Amino acid sequence: MTMEVRTILELIQMFTVYSLCVLLFPYIVFYHYLKEKSLAEKFIICVIIGNFYIMNVVFAMFLLHIPSRPMIYIISVGPAVFAWRQINQPPIKRFFVVLYTGLSRLFLGEAKIRTIAALLLHRPKKAIGNIIRGILSHIAHHFIEWVLLTGLFAFNIWYYSYQAINNYAYGTSDIIVHHYWINQMSDGNIFCAGIYPFGFHNVLYFIHTFFNIPVFSIMRVFGTVQAIYIYLMIYVLLRKICRSRYMPFLGVLIFTLPNLFSILANMRYQWAIPQEYAMLFLYPCAYFLIQFFERKKLEIQTEAEWKKKKKLYAWLEQYHILPSTRSLAFFAMSFAMTLAVHFYITIIAILLCLAIAVAYLPIVLKPRYFWSIALAGILSLVSAVAPLGMAFLQGTPLEGSLRWALSVMTPGSSGETIEEAPDDNSTEQTGELVENTENEVSSDEIPSYGEDSSEIQPSEDTSALTKIKTFLTDKGKAILFSMKSVCGNIKTKFLRFNETIINYLCNGFNRLELSKAIVWTMEGLIAFALLIIIIRRKFYYRNLLSVGIYMLLLILMACAEPLHLPAPMELERAIIFLAYATPLLVACAADAIYAIICRPFRYHRFTEILPIGLTCTLTFLTVKYDYVKPLSIVYAIQSRGEVTCNYEIMENYPEKTWTIVTTTNSIQIIIDKGWHMEICNFLNGMEDYTTDSKVTIPTKHVFFYIEKLPLAYGAFAPVNTPLANTGSISKENAEKPASFSGGNVYSLENRNALESRMYYWAQAFQKKYPQEFQVYYEDESFICYHIVQNEYSLFNFAIDYGYNK
């Protein structure tokens, strides 16, 4: 099986397994609550419940120090079955009665086994039939939506899985760290590197343990799966906000097809890393908060009506938990999960909630709203921080990156500022320029009352009336001038602000025009929503305002440096969220126009032709003018050959009977199955060779991974080109002095020197063992040698290969 086919199968497997965990199982458990809801709501609730449950089940298991596979089955399935039983109240007793009766009849010869089976399977068969009919009916009734969704997601699957399918390896070094942490969890050690938001790791660990899928298989393709879910969240939130049923597709399309954003904005979705995974829970926060406001309003109205009828008890009787409270609970879960997976997303979630709160002023300040939200916020914080706090109390220290993250968020401190140095200068220059321009403008444009007053000389001969008139005219003029000057000042400052952010946002958007358009759209949306809210206080416009304010806050965060604001995160990360918010902004703006235009038609179905047409036209134009976003980039971490060999060896050789001699990156991948030895240690063992030098590896099989084109570790290249490398191995490079330890041992020249030496060692060793030392795999950039050892009399790998004296 080729690696491409294997990756596709793994992708399908991963998609199925994750969907089972976060969609199907929660749906079955909460079927009774969910059956009446819309598909989008079912989806978002299941995703939230599924993830929240998995994360906390794993946390509970580890904090109770009982991690094991049987335990994960017990504590995940047990409560779920109990909940299913309680919520759906299935006729289990009746099932057993039927079973007992059936068996009795079977033994008495009164019925055949087929009859009894038919009796027992009648209800499940009916349920399955209903589900299939429901799915088919939904597709038939929402055919265009399904076609559009399928098209968009097919493109995204291709786009984000391209790297995994074609390069096989992890695309970034972060994944290796997370892989290590999950491996450590398999060894019963959570928070191995200190306390860190482990939500992401918990979910992957759960999938790995519950379904027995190797971690490397999960990590290679999970990025694509999570990207699809992240994209679906845009769709679901837009479905909640937009008037038009098809406008959400425009939003998803904006984020999918055209080349609008810098490469930094999209590239991380192809990898399985926590920050992106946490984005899955960002928009659900907004979804449930908006839903809470809607439901609460309705509840207050209904409550008032029933109170008036003096039948409040009857109304309350029908609910165990009020719908608004449920929304708030889901909001709390979503918010907690942002915190449980990655702190950065919590910052963005706070901004999003703040935007919604501002848009819902003054409603949000009403005690019935405010205290509910505040309580939900506190509960979500507690639920997210509790596992970390418990671990901390158990003596686990904080993980290093947490301190780093806090330092980045603290104004005045520097996180990773080295790369940003040129930008800082340019920003400072821009700042100065802004200040100068400001001075110039103020001196040019601000009218001087004094000058004007000197021009108007009061006449001594004027009457009292004229004096009054003159006085009033003068004062009026003065006020007018003053107002004019203030307005001018505001306008100037606003324009300067606009100019600054537009220029700065060029870092995130591909063209200046684009950043202009985004900024103006945002401002337009805010202005429009504010204006309409004054006239019509509908939640729809408040939602539009929320999106506008959210975008404004993100822009302010991204442009914190030129605006001299405290920067909670660096620009590279802010761009990701800005890009992720852009489809909301564009779709909401377009929907606002749709709302204005199509209101007279009462949003009749035929008006949907507008968003569909807009989406199709945009797609057509994007394709026609070749403005489709290019393939992403990939970091040089491992060669394709190395991944292929890892897979082949793990599948074909018995566990722990083999060792691979290679650089560091394969260690986490093979750690459960085999052994690993560093090239630097291997070569160092025979450096300054004497006949007494000895390097032995105590396994039957030993594989030597050698890069013929040593990778430029950590350097990136487009995903459809060969990985960045340091040039071919050579005798010259082998002759160069090499370092055998230290953090940069596999970087650039030293990597080339080590790989060159390794290659010439292999050549020399093959001469000594021509029958035994065989090429296991070879491609244009990588070669793997294999030797079978007699475990009772190991080979001494230390030889004089010409470069080690």
Place this chain on the structure above:
Amino acid sequence: MTISKSNFIVISTVMITILLLFQFSNISANYVSKSMYNQNAEEHVSISSTQILDREVLELPENYNTAIIGSPRNQEANIAEEWCIYTKRTYQRFMNLREFIANPSSYCTMIILNSISVCTKKDVDILYHQSKLGINIILTSLPNTTFIRSSEKFKRLIGIRGVYQATYRISGMTLYDGFLLGGKTTYKKLEKSVPYFRLRSGTKTYITGYIKRQKELNIKNEDLPPLLWRNQTEDSFVFVVNCDFFQDHTGLGMLSAMLSEAMPYNIYPIVNAQNVVCQNFPYLSNENSEKTAEHYYYTSKALCENVLWPDMVSILNATEEKFSGMIAPKLEYSNKEHNVSTDSISFYFDQNEKISGDLGLSGDQMENLARYEDKIKYDTEAMAKLAPHYKFTVFSPGNMPEFIYKHYLGEKGQDSILSSIRTLITKKGLDTNPIISFYDNKILQMTTTIDGFSHKDVEDLYLKSIETALGYSSIYLDFTRAIYPTKRGDDWTRLSNNLSRYLSTYWRTFRKGFDQVTVSESDKKARRFLALDYYSQREKDSIQLNIVNIKENASFLLCLNDEKVVSVKGAEYIEMERGKYVINTSSDKVLIEVAADAVK
């Protein structure tokens, strides 16, 4: 209840018919029986000594393939020569290395020499030079440690870092997997004194010494005393034997294994025959009955017919071995009381026919040397009288000296019972004799390889080696031990237990690939083996094997390194072990397709 007449008649008729039917099969079997005829007796032998590739054909003064250094009296060199004959390699023998240098061959790919041939620095230089020319060197023994210590060049050549101890007592040895057939074996009772060397990197060890107190002495496996290893010089391999394996035929299979290790593939002819020789069984007389009755409560005749025969048949059936019995008409020829029993003859000949066995004649008797002549005469007369149509073709002299029986073999024997002999089975012991060779123009001599009632470590190593070299084993079972028991170990219960145990364990691997045959069938296979010549060539993944000189089927052993046989045309193949295949040809041209095979 009464039975009617008609019913009575019907029942009686049916019963009689059934009785007749059963008896008929028995009667008819007796009628068509040819038990008193030897099916293997042929007028002319299929292959005589003139048709084989022997010393005269393979020893070439020029263009030889293998140079054997050592005098004709040198046992190690003789073993090497015997191996060359078996593997059909052209060779030339030289007294010393200087003589070899004076008669070079451009086809030479291998030098086999021993400790006596390496005694000066000049010899080392010659070897060093030859290794640079790409000629593989096999040192069947090493010069003394003083010489080795003095020559850094020699140490480098044979791949040792230094001499750790000049003499070291090892309690046994470990034979590693993949070298000889039979897999990894640790011999814990095979004490030797050998020099203790420490090897350099670039060497591969095949046999190491076993030290009982290895853990206490803190010796790593890699540092155990090496007994047979390979060193890779720049262009060739040097195989070094640091033990006395070449003092007997144990070295034979090691040479084949070394060649397989030195080449990407190695194919060589084998006999492919495993036989069991029952010496002095069937026993046709009733001597020593008092003692046997005392020991077994049976007369010797009854013991043989009622105990030994059923036991042997069941053991051989269980292990699928074929029976080859060397008849002992009498064992005490001075005893006139007991003569050959006619009953016994018909019993054993009939039983032998039923199990498709083979019957030959034993040369043993239990009295003094002078009685051997009497034995031959008596046997000739007795068998001519009691089994006149049976021509004996197999003779196992046992303890009978050669100078006695040689006058009776073949045409010289005239009317002697031994005149029709075609196969001579000699007892293992005289290591100067080849394992398989022609005794004269027509008679083939084969040596038994192991005593079936015993299986010591040294015997096991010998067995593995012969199996690797020839695919041949001949198990020798001397039944006089059971009929004339002298010690507790001679009790048949113990003997049969041991035999059953050994056959079902130590031969299991070999039974998988090699044929179990009678001595006569072995004879035919061995004749073909000695007569055939072959050449093979490889192109990518195809090995072409061409067989010349014979038209009948032949057998080969194919050794591959990290490869497996995918298909074979013109032959059948059996995988014995990983990378070791028995190829049984059915055509003179065989095409073997191979593919990479990863060790798991």
